[in-house]
Amino acid sequence: MPKNSVLTFLLIIGLCGCGGGSPSGWNAGSFRIGSNITPIRDIRPEQNNQDTVYIQGKVERQVPLLQRWAYQINDSTGKIWVVTNQTDLTAGKPVVIKGKVRYKSIPLASKEFGEVYLEE
Template sequence: MKCRKFHGLGLMFLLIVGLWGCDTLNMSGLQDVNISFVRNITPIREIKPIQDKQVTVYVQGKVEKQVPLLQRRAYKINDSTGTIWVVTKQNNLKEGESVVVKGKVRYKSIPIAGEELGEVYLEEE
């Protein structure tokens, strides 16, 4: 009887910890779909341009700013490690919203007076 009670308490503990540890996120690209667990999130500070390679990453963070472009939008995403611009066709993300974005790493070279002022960004898939 004691063994059964112990297993019941252990199961209850695991359920409570599991529910408490799962944070609901809105997955970019899927409207009204919540995800509780996403693997392979890349910290923004680790995203580097890799020449001639098509690297796809997932980033998680909050929308800080948005800029309208022709038939697209750019969103500035911030996690605790840095910020990155994401170019997408979506127009429904709000400032302050937590998102997960899947995109290809891109680099735009901007040479000015012999100095490279280019920027890494993501193009959403």
């Protein structure tokens, strides 16, 4: 089989294999998007930041919320919480997630303890 045909075949198989994820995020396996991925350390906790970013990492923790889930994702540059409707993510599973950057202000004793997170 010619080299281009093998590459095309692998791309088609890879894309078909990603169909099990939700429409707004992908369960990655070894799938890599490349330059679209934002390192978690580069996501800034600015209150008006409404950027949409892609992150890639492994699920570390999960917390059930009312009608949603929160997952802590680690990409070796940092950790961030992602709020999503996905229910099938488990600890240690590699993921690629698209989400909007959100910031929750938490003022306490005249200090700011706000946290940045993603909402899928």
